Amino acid sequence: MIEVKNLHKSFGEDEILKGIDTEFYQGKTNLIIGQSGAGKTVFLKCLLGLFKPTEGAIEYNGKAYSSLDNEKQLELRTEMGMVFQGGALFDSMTIAENVMFPLRMFTKQKKAEMMDRVEEVLTRVDLQNVNHKFPSEISGGMQKRVAIARAIVNKPKYLFCDEPNSGLDPKTAILIDNLIQEITKENDITTVINTHDMNSVLEIGENIVYLKDGNLEWNGSKDEIYRTDNKSLADFVYSSNLFKKVREAQLKGL
Amino acid sequence: MKYLHDIGEYFIMLKKVFGRMTKTSVMRGLIFKEIDDLIISSLGIVVFISFFIGGVVTIQTALNLNNPLIPKSLIAFTARQSIILEFSPTFISIIMAGKVGSNITSSIGTMRVMEQIDALEVMGINSANYLIFPKIIAMLFYPFVIAISMFMGIVGAYLAGVLGGFVAGEQFLNGLQNDFISFHLVYAFIKTFFFALILATIPAYHGYYMKGGALEVGKASTTAFVWTSVVLIIANYLLTQLLLS
Numbered sequence: 001m002i003e004v005k006n007l008h009k010s011f012g013e014d015e016i017l018k019g020i021d022t023e024f025y026q027g028k029t030n031l032i033i034g035q036s037g038a039g040k041t042v043f044l045k046c047l048l049g050l051f052k053p054t055e056g057a058i059e060y061n062g063k064a065y066s067s068l069d070n071e072k073q074l075e076l077r078t079e080m081g082m083v084f085q086g087g088a089l090f091d092s093m094t095i096a097e098n099v100m101f102p103l104r105m106f107t108k109q110k111k112a113e114m115m116d117r118v119e120e121v122l123t124r125v126d127l128q129n130v131n132h133k134f135p136s137e138i139s140g141g142m143q144k145r146v147a148i149a150r151a152i153v154n155k156p157k158y159l160f161c162d163e164p165n166s167g168l169d170p171k172t173a174i175l176i177d178n179l180i181q182e183i184t185k186e187n188d189i190t191t192v193i194n195t196h197d198m199n200s201v202l203e204i205g206e207n208i209v210y211l212k213d214g215n216l217e218w219n220g221s222k223d224e225i226y227r228t229d230n231k232s233l234a235d236f237v238y239s240s241n242l243f244k245k246v247r248e249a250q251l252k253g254l
Numbered sequence: 255m256k257y258l259h260d261i262g263e264y265f266i267m268l269k270k271v272f273g274r275m276t277k278t279s280v281m282r283g284l285i286f287k288e289i290d291d292l293i294i295s296s297l298g299i300v301v302f303i304s305f306f307i308g309g310v311v312t313i314q315t316a317l318n319l320n321n322p323l324i325p326k327s328l329i330a331f332t333a334r335q336s337i338i339l340e341f342s343p344t345f346i347s348i349i350m351a352g353k354v355g356s357n358i359t360s361s362i363g364t365m366r367v368m369e370q371i372d373a374l375e376v377m378g379i380n381s382a383n384y385l386i387f388p389k390i391i392a393m394l395f396y397p398f399v400i401a402i403s404m405f406m407g408i409v410g411a412y413l414a415g416v417l418g419g420f421v422a423g424e425q426f427l428n429g430l431q432n433d434f435i436s437f438h439l440v441y442a443f444i445k446t447f448f449f450a451l452i453l454a455t456i457p458a459y460h461g462y463y464m465k466g467g468a469l470e471v472g473k474a475s476t477t478a479f480v481w482t483s484v485v486l487i488i489a490n491y492l493l494t495q496l497l498l499s
Contacts, residue, residue, distance in 0.1 A: 048376050074274070077378030088373040091364075102377055105277055160376075 362461030
């Protein structure tokens with residue numbers, strides 16, 4: 001579990017996060033949503049330790065990141081997996097080398113053992129016969145799968161995803177969402193997803209954190225979101241006619 | 255103020271480069287790859303330029319020595335001094351600032367834009383060490399490039415002088431050995447060592463801290479070339495003052 005306590009983050013005079021208190025639960029898909037400029041990416045980067053909070057604390061299973069010494073922070077980082085928006089795969093490496101990278105860096109496994117694990121995770125994300133290809137030779141959806149495979153290859157306790165289905169067609173986007181949810185359940189990990197995609201919100205949102213202007217505006221599940229009386233959230237989630245109709249149908253119990 | 259900030263940030267980056275080290279087996283592979291990318295792949299252009307500039311220096315010197323009292327061997331002496339003291343260490347380094355420097359800035363800058371540096375950091379890897387340290391170690395082989403440049407410059411000078419009929423072969427070889435001061439070679443290689451560090455780290459700084467997208471990668475490469483050249487010229491003056499005066 002990740003606990004966020006009174007998190008503030010400023011860049012100069014500009015305060016992006018204005019005191020966020022929330023929790024992200026183990027074994028659940030936790031979503032951060034909000035309009036562009038709401039502070040989602042800054043929040044995610046604070047969770048990842050890429051940005052140092054101006055004030056407040058982030059605790060991973062009860063341990064505050066900032067209170068850990070360098071070695072412990074490094075140890076904690078190795079327990080994190082991250083799926084970046086663009087995949088962030090290393091262009092000069094093959095798919096197998098990309099997925100193997102965390103194992104090469106942090107384990108003393110032999111190459112055969114690492115290759116077995118690579119095969120295992122690539123099979124888990126439904127990718128076969130791509131080991132020797134380079135990232136530029138596969139599609140965007142496949143790149144996202146490789147990024148997920150790389151993120152989980154070292155069996156992380158925390159999985160972070162930054163808009164994992166942006167730029168994908170609706171069918172592939174749902175496949176990626178479902179894959180992340182399945183992996184979360186199978187491995188009992190704490191997954192935090194930063195997303196704009198309302199399909200994802202209504203499909204896999206078990207714990208949703210809605211940010212507005214750097215504040216925590218609303219916190220709940222996908223079932224609660226249908227009945228929300230928070231106008232800002234309703235305007236954001238049900239901005240399209242399709243989603244308005246979905247909501248009406250849900251409320252009528254159809 | 256911005257310059258002071260940039261200088262401070264550059265030294266912070268250097269501290270980070272020599273901070274937590276990447277696993278030795280991985281680093282070994284990275285160093286070999288950088289030696290290939292930065293050193294071996296530069297040899298062709300260095301040999302080509304050095305050979306022809308050596309020839310040009312010889313022809314220009316010969317055409318300016320009209321006085322029959324001045325021995326022709328002075329042509330070789332002048333070519334040797336120009337190539338060893340200035341052309342190979344300094345001007346090849348400025349050319350390398352364009353070739354190697356832009357390679358370093360654009361490769362690191364593209365990794366920044368594509369979030370690959372963030373990916374390394376999230377994995378718990380010291381990205382500055384992983385990306386920049388192998389380039390610095392590879393550039394320690396740079397004096398070999400300059401040695402080859404000196405050799406090819408002198409070969410070019412010899413061929414242009416002798417085949418062009420400006421000086422006899424024996425006279426050229428005599429001139430080449432006249433008043434040879436071995437410290438001049440030491441001076442040239444000391445300069446080269448400092449230039450290698452400048453060539454590896456200033457472009458790396460511009461790539462590592464770049465912000466923006468693909469367009470900014472191009473701008474960062476240009477800025478890196480300008481600043482690397484400026485620092486090379488200033489370092490050249492200071493080292494010459496310190497070592498030769």
